[in-house]
Amino acid sequence: MTNKNIVLNTNKNLQELSWDQISDQWDEVFNSFDGNRFFQSQIVKNIWKKNFGKDSKYKIFVVSDTNNKIISPFKINKNKYTFIGSKDLFDYQDLIYSGHNGIDELLETLVIFLSNDLSINELELDSIPTSSPTIEKITVYLKKYNWDVEISLEDVSPRIILPETFEEYLSSLNKKNRHEIRRKLRRLNKIESVKSYEFSDKKDIKENMGEFFRLLRKSTPDKNNFMTVNRENFFRDISINMSKLGSTRLRFLEVDNKKVATSLSFLKDKVKYLYNSGYDPEYSDLSVGVLNHVLSIQHSILENHLIFDFMRGDEVYKYRLGGVDETVSKVLAKKR
Numbered sequence: 001m002t003n004k005n006i007v008l009n010t011n012k013n014l015q016e017l018s019w020d021q022i023s024d025q026w027d028e029v030f031n032s033f034d035g036n037r038f039f040q041s042q043i044v045k046n047i048w049k050k051n052f053g054k055d056s057k058y059k060i061f062v063v064s065d066t067n068n069k070i071i072s073p074f075k076i077n078k079n080k081y082t083f084i085g086s087k088d089l090f091d092y093q094d095l096i097y098s099g100h101n102g103i104d105e106l107l108e109t110l111v112i113f114l115s116n117d118l119s120i121n122e123l124e125l126d127s128i129p130t131s132s133p134t135i136e137k138i139t140v141y142l143k144k145y146n147w148d149v150e151i152s153l154e155d156v157s158p159r160i161i162l163p164e165t166f167e168e169y170l171s172s173l174n175k176k177n178r179h180e181i182r183r184k185l186r187r188l189n190k191i192e193s194v195k196s197y198e199f200s201d202k203k204d205i206k207e208n209m210g211e212f213f214r215l216l217r218k219s220t221p222d223k224n225n226f227m228t229v230n231r232e233n234f235f236r237d238i239s240i241n242m243s244k245l246g247s248t249r250l251r252f253l254e255v256d257n258k259k260v261a262t263s264l265s266f267l268k269d270k271v272k273y274l275y276n277s278g279y280d281p282e283y284s285d286l287s288v289g290v291l292n293h294v295l296s297i298q299h300s301i302l303e304n305h306l307i308f309d310f311m312r313g314d315e316v317y318k319y320r321l322g323g324v325d326e327t328v329s330k331v332l333a334k335k336r
Helices: 019-032 044-051 105-114 136-145 164-174 175-189 204-221 221-227 228-241 281-286 288-302 316-320
Strands: 004-007 013-017 057-064 070-078 080-083 121-129 147-163 196-201 248-255 260-266 271-279 308-309 322-336
Touching: 013 019, 013 044, 013 281, 019 044, 019 070, 019 164, 044 228, 057 260, 057 271, 080 221, 105 136, 121 136, 121 147, 136 147, 136 316, 136 322, 164 248, 164 288, 175 281, 175 288, 196 204, 196 288, 204 228, 204 248, 204 260, 204 271, 228 248, 248 288, 260 281, 271 281, 271 288, 281 288, 288 308, 308 316
Parallel strands: 080 121, 271 308
Antiparallel strands: 004 013, 013 057, 057 070, 070 080, 121 322, 147 308, 147 322, 196 248, 248 260, 260 271
16 A cells, blocks of 8 residues: 555645554554543454454545544445444444544544545444544534435443442442342352452463353353354454553452353553453352452452443443443444
8 A cells, every 4th residue: 555645734634554554653642542442452453354354455544733643444345434343343433533632623634535535435433432522523524525424323331430449339339239239249258169360461361261262152142152263263362462461351250169250351541341251150140240240340449440341232230230321323424
């Protein structure tokens, strides 16, 4: 891919760069702003591309001025641009920002370029979280430059703003849910051989991923069907590679020296993202799946994390544990 440097006015600059050319800038922009979620890292996109997108074509644009940068990583499907990734594996998607202040003209520059790009007629941007300015701001400019725009709510994504102590967390729940958690914890703690622990080291994660997949597949038929060979390879790659950055957390709950519940999470900027989980149904009477999450929340509080993010899906347990909905939406735009 050739390096295209397009100056649209005296202050704004737009470049189209290859994967190799963008690498340093991508990491710099991604790490500069805590509003970027771990799915937006180049390492996660690269792992998806390796496992699912080898035959796809891509366009990566960087829009910048003296204060800000926006990276726009797109996959091309005929005459449609989408984010790089897939909804089944990426709970969140977005442009990659150096910050949210002063970005209006950069977004307009991007839209002007896309409007003049004859290879694109449609833009489909899914899984954008509520807190991002993308939905509101890019829509304004798409309409301004003669695109028909439809915004649709895709899903909810419950999360907990964590207090300073576990007791404060329990007190924040309603009486019924607080009582249930305490009762279940007491019952679990009556068992002599109970262990709860979390791996973050690459070697430990590599050695224990098999147990994670075993428990995930055992949980429900849907999870068993979801975890295809390709998805397992993606999970394994992302877990091991993100562990090199200190981001992966692989948690287990043991009863009588047997792993009975697990969860895989990723950390970024003091937010713990619960990516997936599993448990042994033979121990469902002890609520080991839910309690593994409770203990993960407790550990997050001890590590001074700010947010525990359950991510997409409206499963009842998320609300019983205090989750409050964020939403994720899709922007679908077509040229007139």
